[in-house]
Amino acid sequence: MNKQIDIDGVHFEADEDIKKYIDKKLSKLFKYCGRRNREAMHASVKLKQTPSKDKRKLTCEVIFKLPNETITVTETATNMYAAFDIVHAKLKTQLSKYKETKVMRHQGRKQNRVRAAL
Numbered sequence: 589m590n591k592q593i594d595i596d597g598v599h600f601e602a603d604e605d606i607k608k609y610i611d612k613k614l615s616k617l618f619k620y621c622g623r624r625n626r627e628a629m630h631a632s633v634k635l636k637q638t639p640s641k642d643k644r645k646l647t648c649e650v651i652f653k654l655p656n657e658t659i660t661v662t663e664t665a666t667n668m669y670a671a672f673d674i675v676h677a678k679l680k681t682q683l684s685k686y687k688e689t690k691v692m693r694h695q696g697r698k699q700n701r702v703r704a705a706l
Contacts, residue, residue: 592618593631600637600646606668613676614650620683622690625655635668648672650679657686 593614595607614631621629629652636647645664648671652659661678665671 592629593633595633596635598634598636600635600668602635602668606635606672609669610672613672617652617676617680617683620680620687621654628655629653638664646671648675650675652679652683654686659683659686 593611595602595610610633614633617631618626618629631653632651634647634649634651636649638645638647643666645666646668647662647664648668649660649662652661659679659682661675661682663671663674663678665674
């Protein structure tokens with residue numbers, strides 16, 4: 589498993605299958621940050637079970653720490669895989685927006701340097 593991903597269960601016993609599934613899916617999201625910053629990235633996953641009257645509810649919370657920002661996504665469902673898939677989709681869109689803003693800032697600086705040199 590990836591050293592940069594911590595998976596903890598709160599009132600929920602996470603088996604190896606769900607841990608491998610989460611590790612595999614989250615490892616792919618590290619590409620949204622530059623190579624230099626990948627070492628500073630860290631993901632913390634909290635799997636929680638809350639009893640309710642009708643059904644048991646499972647909550648998946650992912651805290652993704654980036655060099656200058658922290659992204660937190662939480663989702664509740666009746667199945668942990670479904671909750672994580674929804675969290676993964678939300679996290680992917682937020683990380684792509686993060687990457688776009690960082691790249692746009694960097695490209696803007698390059699254009700300013702070129703204009704200043706001319």
